[in-house]
Amino acid sequence: MYEAPPVAVVGSGIAGLFCALRLAEGGRKVQIFTKRRTQDSSTNWAQGGIAAILDKTAKEAIEAHVQDTLAAGAGTCDETVVRAVVSEAGDRIRDLLELGVNFQRDEDGTLHRVREGGHSSSRILHAKDATGREIERSLIDAVSHHAGITVHSDTIVVDLIRRNHSNPTAGVEGLWVQHENDVEVRTVSASAVVLATGGAGQLWAPTTNPPVSTGDGLAMAARFGAHVKDMAFVQFHPTSIEHPSRTFLITEALRGEGAVLLDDEGLAKWRMSGDEDPAPYSFTLKTSPKGSMGTRDVVARAIDANLKRSGRNAVWLVTEHLDAERLTDRFPNIQRMLSDLDLRLGMDPIPVRPAAHYTVGGVAVNAHGQALDDANRPLPGLYAIGEVACTGMHGANRLASNSLLEAVVYAQRTAAHLLDSEPYLGSSKLPAWRADGLLPVEEHGALAHDLNSLRETMGREVGIMRRNARLARAQRRLDLFAEEVDNTWLRCRPTKDLIELRNMVQVAMLVVKDASAQQENRGLHYNADLTDAGHESTP
Numbered sequence: 001m002y003e004a005p006p007v008a009v010v011g012s013g014i015a016g017l018f019c020a021l022r023l024a025e026g027g028r029k030v031q032i033f034t035k036r037r038t039q040d041s042s043t044n045w046a047q048g049g050i051a052a053i054l055d056k057t058a059k060e061a062i063e064a065h066v067q068d069t070l071a072a073g074a075g076t077c078d079e080t081v082v083r084a085v086v087s088e089a090g091d092r093i094r095d096l097l098e099l100g101v102n103f104q105r106d107e108d109g110t111l112h113r114v115r116e117g118g119h120s121s122s123r124i125l126h127a128k129d130a131t132g133r134e135i136e137r138s139l140i141d142a143v144s145h146h147a148g149i150t151v152h153s154d155t156i157v158v159d160l161i162r163r164n165h166s167n168p169t170a171g172v173e174g175l176w177v178q179h180e181n182d183v184e185v186r187t188v189s190a191s192a193v194v195l196a197t198g199g200a201g202q203l204w205a206p207t208t209n210p211p212v213s214t215g216d217g218l219a220m221a222a223r224f225g226a227h228v229k230d231m232a233f234v235q236f237h238p239t240s241i242e243h244p245s246r247t248f249l250i251t252e253a254l255r256g257e258g259a260v261l262l263d264d265e266g267l268a269k270w271r272m273s274g275d276e277d278p279a280p281y282s283f284t285l286k287t288s289p290k291g292s293m294g295t296r297d298v299v300a301r302a303i304d305a306n307l308k309r310s311g312r313n314a315v316w317l318v319t320e321h322l323d324a325e326r327l328t329d330r331f332p333n334i335q336r337m338l339s340d341l342d343l344r345l346g347m348d349p350i351p352v353r354p355a356a357h358y359t360v361g362g363v364a365v366n367a368h369g370q371a372l373d374d375a376n377r378p379l380p381g382l383y384a385i386g387e388v389a390c391t392g393m394h395g396a397n398r399l400a401s402n403s404l405l406e407a408v409v410y411a412q413r414t415a416a417h418l419l420d421s422e423p424y425l426g427s428s429k430l431p432a433w434r435a436d437g438l439l440p441v442e443e444h445g446a447l448a449h450d451l452n453s454l455r456e457t458m459g460r461e462v463g464i465m466r467r468n469a470r471l472a473r474a475q476r477r478l479d480l481f482a483e484e485v486d487n488t489w490l491r492c493r494p495t496k497d498l499i500e501l502r503n504m505v506q507v508a509m510l511v512v513k514d515a516s517a518q519q520e521n522r523g524l525h526y527n528a529d530l531t532d533a534g535h536e537s538t539p
């Protein structure tokens with residue numbers, strides 16, 4: 001009997017790994033393709049935690065989580081999705097615990113919870129300040145012990161293959177992939193393809209995202225014919241720091257513990273005053289009564305405006321009024337990174353600035369994670385989960401620590417939907433990658449230069465504060481980049497750099513298009529030439 005080809009899962013963060021596990025447990029063969037090492041993902045870098053109410057009967061607590069999420073989303077979340085995800089949180093956390101995720105516990109064994117900006121109560125589970133690493137560790141461990149799952153690391157997915165070349169609504173039947181050491185592009189058939197490729201933070205400089213976050217899944221889905229939406233909404237994390245190895249995020253849980261944002265003037269005034277509490281001296285109070293604990297968009301905008309005014313590179317995150325020992329115990333990972341810069345929690349002001357952090361928009365999906373086309377029809381066999389997807393959960397702004405939750409909930413749903421469906425048997429003959437006459441890329445230096453220019457353009461013209469003229473300038477530059485990259489693409493054999501750059505230019509164009517189409521300021525989109533929607537996304 002002809003056996004259905006395996007399900008192809010693209011990406012090995014929380015979404016891809018969890019979905020692969022569930023599929024394999026249900027008896028499906030799964031191939032995971034991941035473009036670097038398995039652990040290279042945003043998931044592995046997540047610090048703060050995962051928001052969840054465990055007790056399904058705690059109606060008030062669940063309702064409060066729903067309301068905080070809706071408020072952060074500035075009136076544009078899909079309330080049905082929010083309610084479903086928040087309600088399923090307890091089950092998914094129990095799954096993660098069963099898989100061996102060691103969330104932090106109090107001395108009596110109860111799970112420790114913390115609070116972050118935008119949350120009205122302490123509902124965030126964490127593993128000190130390296131929650132993502134702990135989740136990734138457990139999932140990789142489980143995946144590596146499952147005979148039904150094959151992991152292809154250092155293997156980039158180049159593109160998706162349609163069942164009918166000219167009709168995306170016929171569905172997907174495979175992918176083209178390239179191993180790091182190969183020039184060849186291999187054809188892989190798949191009974192379904194689950195995109196779990198994460199976000200596109202690498203489009204901006206600076207970013208908190210790992211190098212793998214280049215928006216590949218978004219670009220592939222758009223080329224396939226899927227609807228990609230809400231790309232104007234890009235979350236900039238207010239507090240990142242330049243570490244020699246990378247832009248390093250300082251979790252807002254530190255502000256939850258009492259850290260305060262001050263500019264030079266505020267810091268000097270506070271020190272002169274002899275007051276215990278620096279909070280009244282924060283410039284962030286000018287934009288929100290919540291000061292340093294406002295939602296990310298409000299705080300990031302306050303810092304951005306402050307830096308533009310002062311011409312400086314960073315403001316200060318002040319912790320010297322707090323207990324140094326307690327902070328070091330709670331944030332050991334952050335302290336380790338700070339030590340490399342000769343900075344100590346509870347003693348030194350930490351220089352911070354905003355950096356691109358989370359891609360709120362993405363591939364439009366339904367409740368099963370099925371990718372939709374422009375007419376809202378599911379594209380057979382194609383799914384998108386995690387940061388690459390746009391489920392409607394986050395609206396115009398993501399509430400802190402809701403993304404790991406959304407990813408795991410949709411990973412489960414997609415696996416369940418696939419297990420309930422008849423597997424697609426595939427066709428006997430899939431098209432090979434067109435390689436005839438293609439030349440090697442002559443100059444990778446030119447690609448690196450284009451990449452830097454692209455990131456600089458996005459940072460300067462399509463950053464936290466936008467303007468019509470800036471968006472138009474960005475569009476003109478992107479048109480030029482696109483032309484150059486397309487020329488190279490048509491002449492040359494694909495390489496990882498070229499594949500990523502092409503995807504990034506395409507995703508950048510989706511961002512600028514959506515940002516230019518916005519008629520009002522809402523959530524994470526702020527254009528100084530538009531009026532406000534009247535929806536403050538600060539709960």
Ligand SMILES: Cc1cc2nc3c(=O)[nH]c(=O)nc-3n(C[C@H](O)[C@H](O)[C@H](O)COP(=O)(O)OP(=O)(O)OC[C@H]3O[C@@H](n4cnc5c(N)ncnc54)[C@H](O)[C@@H]3O)c2cc1C
Nearest residue numbers: 011012013015035041042043048049157198386387401404
């Ligand atoms: C520094 C940092 C801190 C964060 N902290 C939190 C937090 O505390 N709480 C929270 O809820 N969220 C947090 N987030 C956001 C959260 O981590 C991400 O939204 C989430 O981990 C995304 O999971 P994912 O599985 O969708 O994608 P990822 O974890 O990013 O995984 C994507 C995978 O796809 C692979 N991939 C991409 N393109 C291709 C391709 N073409 N071919 C093959 N493989 C490909 C990548 O290599 C990677 O394995 C944080 C993010 C960052 C960057």
